[in-house]
Structures are given as C-alpha cells and as structure tokens.
Amino acid sequence: MPAPLANDLFLRALLREPTPRTPVWLMRQAGRYLPEYRATRARAGSFLGLCTNPDYACEVTLQPLARFPLDAAILFSDILTIPHALGLGLEFEAGEGPTLAHPVRTRADIDRLPTLDPERELRYVMDAVRLIRRELGGRVPLIGFAGSPWTVGTYVVEGGSSKNFARIKAMLYGSPAELHRLLEKLTQATIDYLNAQIRAGAQAVMVFDTWGGALSPAAYAEFSLAYMARIVQGLIREHDGQRVPAILFTKGVGGDQLALLAATGADAVGVDWCTDLNDARRAVAGKVALQGNLDPSVLYAPPAVIRAEVGRVLESFGQGSGHVFNLGHGIHPDVDPAHAGAMVAAVHELSPAYHRGS
Amino acid sequence: MPAPLANDLFLRALLREPTPRTPVWLMRQAGRYLPEYRATRARAGSFLGLCTNPDYACEVTLQPLARFPLDAAILFSDILTIPHALGLGLEFEAGEGPTLAHPVRTRADIDRLPTLDPERELRYVMDAVRLIRRELGGRVPLIGFAGSPWTVGTYVVEGGSSKNFARIKAMLYGSPAELHRLLEKLTQATIDYLNAQIRAGAQAVMVFDTWGGALSPAAYAEFSLAYMARIVQGLIREHDGQRVPAILFTKGVGGDQLALLAATGADAVGVDWCTDLNDARRAVAGKVALQGNLDPSVLYAPPAVIRAEVGRVLESFGQGSGHVFNLGHGIHPDVDPAHAGAMVAAVHELSPAYHRGS
Numbered sequence: 001m002p003a004p005l006a007n008d009l010f011l012r013a014l015l016r017e018p019t020p021r022t023p024v025w026l027m028r029q030a031g032r033y034l035p036e037y038r039a040t041r042a043r044a045g046s047f048l049g050l051c052t053n054p055d056y057a058c059e060v061t062l063q064p065l066a067r068f069p070l071d072a073a074i075l076f077s078d079i080l081t082i083p084h085a086l087g088l089g090l091e092f093e094a095g096e097g098p099t100l101a102h103p104v105r106t107r108a109d110i111d112r113l114p115t116l117d118p119e120r121e122l123r124y125v126m127d128a129v130r131l132i133r134r135e136l137g138g139r140v141p142l143i144g145f146a147g148s149p150w151t152v153g154t155y156v157v158e159g160g161s162s163k164n165f166a167r168i169k170a171m172l173y174g175s176p177a178e179l180h181r182l183l184e185k186l187t188q189a190t191i192d193y194l195n196a197q198i199r200a201g202a203q204a205v206m207v208f209d210t211w212g213g214a215l216s217p218a219a220y221a222e223f224s225l226a227y228m229a230r231i232v233q234g235l236i237r238e239h240d241g242q243r244v245p246a247i248l249f250t251k252g253v254g255g256d257q258l259a260l261l262a263a264t265g266a267d268a269v270g271v272d273w274c275t276d277l278n279d280a281r282r283a284v285a286g287k288v289a290l291q292g293n294l295d296p297s298v299l300y301a302p303p304a305v306i307r308a309e310v311g312r313v314l315e316s317f318g319q320g321s322g323h324v325f326n327l328g329h330g331i332h333p334d335v336d337p338a339h340a341g342a343m344v345a346a347v348h349e350l351s352p353a354y355h356r357g358s
Numbered sequence: 359m360p361a362p363l364a365n366d367l368f369l370r371a372l373l374r375e376p377t378p379r380t381p382v383w384l385m386r387q388a389g390r391y392l393p394e395y396r397a398t399r400a401r402a403g404s405f406l407g408l409c410t411n412p413d414y415a416c417e418v419t420l421q422p423l424a425r426f427p428l429d430a431a432i433l434f435s436d437i438l439t440i441p442h443a444l445g446l447g448l449e450f451e452a453g454e455g456p457t458l459a460h461p462v463r464t465r466a467d468i469d470r471l472p473t474l475d476p477e478r479e480l481r482y483v484m485d486a487v488r489l490i491r492r493e494l495g496g497r498v499p500l501i502g503f504a505g506s507p508w509t510v511g512t513y514v515v516e517g518g519s520s521k522n523f524a525r526i527k528a529m530l531y532g533s534p535a536e537l538h539r540l541l542e543k544l545t546q547a548t549i550d551y552l553n554a555q556i557r558a559g560a561q562a563v564m565v566f567d568t569w570g571g572a573l574s575p576a577a578y579a580e581f582s583l584a585y586m587a588r589i590v591q592g593l594i595r596e597h598d599g600q601r602v603p604a605i606l607f608t609k610g611v612g613g614d615q616l617a618l619l620a621a622t623g624a625d626a627v628g629v630d631w632c633t634d635l636n637d638a639r640r641a642v643a644g645k646v647a648l649q650g651n652l653d654p655s656v657l658y659a660p661p662a663v664i665r666a667e668v669g670r671v672l673e674s675f676g677q678g679s680g681h682v683f684n685l686g687h688g689i690h691p692d693v694d695p696a697h698a699g700a701m702v703a704a705v706h707e708l709s710p711a712y713h714r715g716s
Contacts, residue, residue, distance in 0.1 A: 164690050166658050173659035173667065216631045216653050218670070254612035256637070273574045279614070295574050300524050301531035309531065312576070332522045 213252020571610020
C-alpha cells in the first residue's frame with residue numbers, strides 16, 4: 001500500500017466533500033514558463049525526448065511543486081502519446097506544433113490501426129507515473145490524463161494542428177460512419193491508457209477536450225461528448241481502496257454543454273473563463289465538482305490585480321465545497337512564474353472564507 | 359433619390375417583417391475562395407491595394423453576386439481601415455496576417471491618436487460605397503461594416519494578430535482606465551466611420567466583434583459590449599427615408615451574451631455555429647432578428663450534405679420572419695465555390711416552408 005496522502009484537499013474537493021480551503025493547481029503547471037523546465041527540456045534535446053524519458057518527465061512534473069504550494073501534481077506528458085504509439089509518425093518541430101507524418105483519412109487507414117497494450121507501447125508513461133508517485137511520497141495526489149477522442153482525432157485526421165478542421169469536418173459531415181469508427185478505436189485506446197495510468201498510480205484522471213468547442217452543439221454531443229461519456233463508463237473508479245475521480249474538460253463550451261458533461265458520470269467538470277462559475281454551478285445542478293476558471297491572461301497583470309481576480313472567481317463559485325481552483329486553460333509560456341505564485345498564494349489566502357460551514 | 363430596391367428581403371428580415379423566404383448572404387463572400395477574386399487581387403498587387411482602390415473594391419464586392427443569387431452585397435474592405443487611417447503603419451505580409459508598425463500601448467500613444475474625418479482619411483471607402491451602390495443599381499442592398507472597438511483594439515495594442523492577447527489583457531486587468539480611453543477613441547471613430555458609410559449609401563451596417571469571445575463574461579460586458587452599444591446609439595438609423603438596420607456579431611459567445619447584444623438597440627444579432635438558433639431565439643426573446651449560423655466547415659462536405667445541414671439550421675430557427683441565413687463565420691479560403699452555391703440554392707429551395715404564414 002502506498003503512503004497515505006499528506007494533502008488530499010484536491011481529491012476531496014473533486015468528490016464534493018468539505019475542505020478547509022479551495023485546492024489549487026494550474027493546467028500546464030510543468031511547462032515553458034518555468035526556467036527550470038526549459039533547462040531540463042534543453043538537456044532532453046526535444047519535447048518528445050522529455051515525454052518519453054520517465055526520469056525527465058518525473059523531474060519536470062515535480063518542478064512546480066518545489067516553487068508553489070500546489071495541491072496536485074499532473075503527469076508531464078502530451079495528449080498525442082496515443083497517436084505516437086499507434087505509429088502515426090509524431091514530430092514536434094520547433095515553433096511549429098505537432099505533425100503526424102501518417103494521418104488517418106480512409107477506412108483502410110482506420111482499420112489498419114493496431115490495438116495498443118499501454119504497458120508495452122506506452123510503458124514510458126506508466127514508468128513515469130510509478131516514478132512520480134514514488135518521488136511524491138504522498139505529498140499531494142498525482143493526476144493522469146489523456147486527450148479526448150475528438151481532440152486527438154483532429155490531429156490524427158488533419159496530420160497536425162488545424163485552424164478550420166477541414167478534413168475531419170469533411171469526414172464528420174460527409175462520412176460520419178467512418179469518423180465514428182475512428183473515434184471508437186481512439187476511445188478504447190484511451191480507456192485502456194487511462195486505466196493503465198490508474199493501475200500505475202494516477203489518483204485522479206482528466207480528459208482534455210481542447211477542440212470540442214469548435215463543433216456545433218449537435219456535432220459536439222455526437223462526436224465528442226458521447227465518447228467522453230464512454231470513457232467515464234470504462235474507467236476504473238476505485239484503486240488501492242480509494243475512489244479515483246474523473247474530470248472532463250471541454251474548452252469553449254457553455255452551460256448547456258456543461259450540463260451534458262455533468263450527466264456523464266464524471267466527478268468533476270472543467271470550466272474555461274468564458275462562463276461564469278455561478279452559471280456553471282447552476283448548469284451542473286450539484287451533480288459534479290467544478291474546476292477553473294481564471295482567464296490565463298490575467299497572469300499578465302500585476303500581482304495585486306491577480307489577487308483581486310482570484311477573489312472574483314472564488315466569489316463567483318460561492319460558498320461550499322466542490323471547487324478546484326485552476327486557470328480556464330493552460331498557463332501561457334510567457335507568464336512570469338512569480339505571477340503564478342501570486343495566484344496560488346491568493347487562493348490559499350482568500351478561499352477559507354468560502355468554507356466556513358465545512 | 360436612389361432606385362428602389364428590386365430585392366429587399368434582407369432588409370425586411372432584419373426588421374422582422376414577413377418575407378416569402380429566408381434571405382441569404384455569406385460572411386467574406388467576396389474573398390479568396392473565388393478565382394475571380396484572386397485574379398483581381400493579383401492585379402491590385404496587394405491586399406491593401408485592393409482595399410484602398412474603389413474600382414477594385416467595387417469589382418470584388420460584385421463578384422459573388424454574379425455567381426450566386428445572394429440577397430445582399432457587403433462592401434469589400436477590412437476591419438483595420440481605422441488603424442490604417444490613424445497612421446499606425448498597417449501592413450499585410452503574405453501568409454502572415456496584419457501587422458501594425460506603431461502599436462498603441464501607453465497613455466501618450468493613446469492621447470496622440472488623431473481625430474478622423476472619414477470623408478478625408480477614409481475617402482477611398484466612401485468612394486467604394488458610392489461606386490458599388492451605382493453599380494448595384496438597386497438589385498440588392500449594400501452592407502457597410504466596421505470592426506468592434508475591442509476587436510480593432512486587440513490589433514492596435516498587440517501590433518497585429520494575437521493568440522493570447524497578452525498586452526491588451528495586461529492593460530485590461532492592470533490599467534483598465536487607459537484601455538477605456540483607447541476604446542472610447544476607437545468607438546467615436548467607428549461611429550463617424552459607419553455614419554459616413556451610411557451617408558455614402560450603405561443600407562445596413564454590421565459590427566464584427568471577432569475577439570469578444572476571448573473575454574470573460576464580466577470583461578466582455580465592460581470592454582466589448584458596452585462600446586458596441588454606444589455605437590448603436592450613435593448611428594444614423596434612417597437615411598433617404600429608409601431605416602438602416604444595424605447588426606452586431608460577436609464570435610464565440612452564447613445565450614447570455616446574445617441577450618445582452620439584443621438589448622443594445624441593434625436590429626439584428628449574428629450567431630456563430632456553436633449556439634443552436636432555437637436557443638439563440640429564446641435568448642433574444644423577439645427583440646432582434648438573428649443572422650447565421652451554418653458551420654463554415656460544412657462547406658467542405660458534399661452538396662447533398664450541405665443541403666441537409668442548411669435544412670437543420672432553418673429548422674432550428676423555425677417558423678416565421680426575422681432570420682437572415684449566413685455562415686457562423688467567414689467562408690474559408692479553401693472552399694469550392696460550387697459548395698457555396700449549393701448552400702445558397704438550398705436556402706432558396708428549403709426556406710419558403712418556414713414562411714407559410716407570411
């Protein structure tokens with residue numbers, strides 16, 4: 001049995017249990033805004049070199065915890081590990097974003113995709129999870145993650161980043177059965193991948209649906225949400241005698257979609273900064289915890305302003321449990337680390353007032 | 359007095375008057391997806407050369423009308439004509455997007471901005487409007503337009519396109535009084551600019567708020583919506599004995615913001631494809647007409663699929679007047695023009711069923 005957690009605020013908030021304050025972490029907290037991250041990245045030689053080496057992945061995962069009193073660690077990895085393991089030729093070119101040399105566009109391409117064994121093809125991720133858990137020594141919980149099938153699918157079909165999603169939307173509208181076939185395969189791979197992370201030691205898991213907001217409401221429900229719901233249904237929900245909470249996050253959707261996400265059986269739903277947390281809380285009607293939602297660009301402002309904006313987010317969620325403080329999307333690479341620290345400090349300082357009844 | 363309009367469906371729909379079918383036009387209908395546009399652009403030598411020459415601007419404005427039975431023409435221009443006229447050093451580099459050599463970042467920069475006389479510094483736009491009106495000969499109405507102060511402000515402060523809006527958001531959160539000072543100046547320039555377009559012959563005007571959706575709800579209300587509301591209040595609402603409808607469009611906002619837009623006094627509100635039109639119609643509660651909202655990427659699909667998706671949009675708005683069919687954002691440059699034609703044809707064919715009571 002692993003050591004009991006010294007700080008389980010994050011897990012308790014996800015399960016909407018009382019906590020003395022609001023827990024806090026930052027999406028992309030292990031990342032380019034930290035000089036120590038850039039130093040490790042330089043030693044690794046490349047972004048993929050960083051992801052695929054468990055020692056480096058562990059090192060950068062722990063870096064933000066040494067700076068800030070964060071309530072969770074998140075595995076350093078990428079949402080494109082599955083396409084990488086599927087042999088689609090993932091590369092990260094400097095300043096370019098990811099490319100896949102072998103995009104998946106035909107029925108034959110889809111049928112050719114292999115079935116993954118995460119402990120074999122994605123062993124480096126599981127080794128990183130095991131190593132991070134050991135190094136954390138129960139200080140805070142470790143979050144595992146994956147991209148949503150739709151979001152990963154956009155890269156798999158387009159062959160990289162995309163502005164208009166021309167090819168996958170042509171497939172979505174013109175050959176929906178083929179896109180469903182691809183998304184089913186990605187969904188099964190994602191379930192197996194996240195369950196392997198849980199078995200390796202991830203204490204909560206999060207699904208990042210970065211591009212679900214590019215879809216119409218009908219297309220979102222059919223091509224993104226439905227597959228995230230299947231992932232939630234397929235996850236191990238208890239491990240080592242502990243509930244393993246699942247968080248779903250679609251960037252760029254509002255109240256109606258948040259209500260659908262809350263109905264999937266997930267424990268928590270991420271909210272970007274374009275929806276007020278009080279509206280989000282009303283939309284999910286007590287079914288899930290909420291995670292978010294400071295505009296990441298607030299961190300460009302001076303610390304006193306950051307503190308005031310943290311206060312607005314806390315006030316918007318209001319009294320009671322079930323809130324994990326976070327940004328509404330990943331921290332920008334050009335943010336001053338001291339400003340991230342100001343955000344974390346403000347949550348520590350201001351949030352107890354919202355948990356007086358706990 | 360100008361010739362009476364042969365086709366006034368668009369204006370009537372904006373005023374929620376009965377029409378026998380739903381009028382249709384496409385955002386960016388005069389644009390790169392048309393080979394004849396690319397030919398004129400090549401003759402003009404540059405994008406700015408195209409915008410600043412009334413003959414070229416007129417030529418490309420009319421091109422889509424020669425191909426498709428559209429119910430409105432929209433002035434060919436750019437939302438950055440005002441920064442150009444303010445002397446901020448606008449350039450469009452090939453494949454790069456716009457840049458401004460002299461961004462506005464300090465109080466001194468803001469105070470130095472000159473007051474514009476649109477008939478002098480933006481004379482080329484007014485000449486284009488007059489020429490297009492003459493060439494249209496009353497076939498369909500002409501739409502004038504401008505960018506919203508917030509959206510134009512993002513370029514003015516950042517010095518070009520932006521991903522995270524680092525500088526303007528640092529100003530928004532850190533020095534809000536200065537940003538308000540800039541937005542006030544841009545608002546007055548925009549009112550004068552749109553009124554000059556109306557005097558020159560624009561029969562409806564539209565304000566494009568491309569980046570309002572990047573703001574939190576509170577910041578949107580304060581820094582984007584409030585200035586669009588002031589524009590609506592400052593517009594000439596009747597010219598040559600005709601009501602001049604005003605359309606506001608913020609990309610990337612949902613029902614709550616649509617309700618705020620509807621309360622500004624605008625005649626119509628644009629809706630992107632991420633909100634269902636029936637939800638939008640409920641949100642605006644009969645106060646305005648709606649314009650939209652087919653996902654522009656549907657035009658990558660085959661014509662039969664386009665037709666079906668047009669049907670879904672019409673059905674989503676439902677019975678009655680007050681709907682102008684459009685895409686939910688500008689047409690993508692790599693779309694087959696025949697697919698735009700399929701969309702327009704489908705609106706002509708399928709929409710009369712929604713106007714039986716008219």
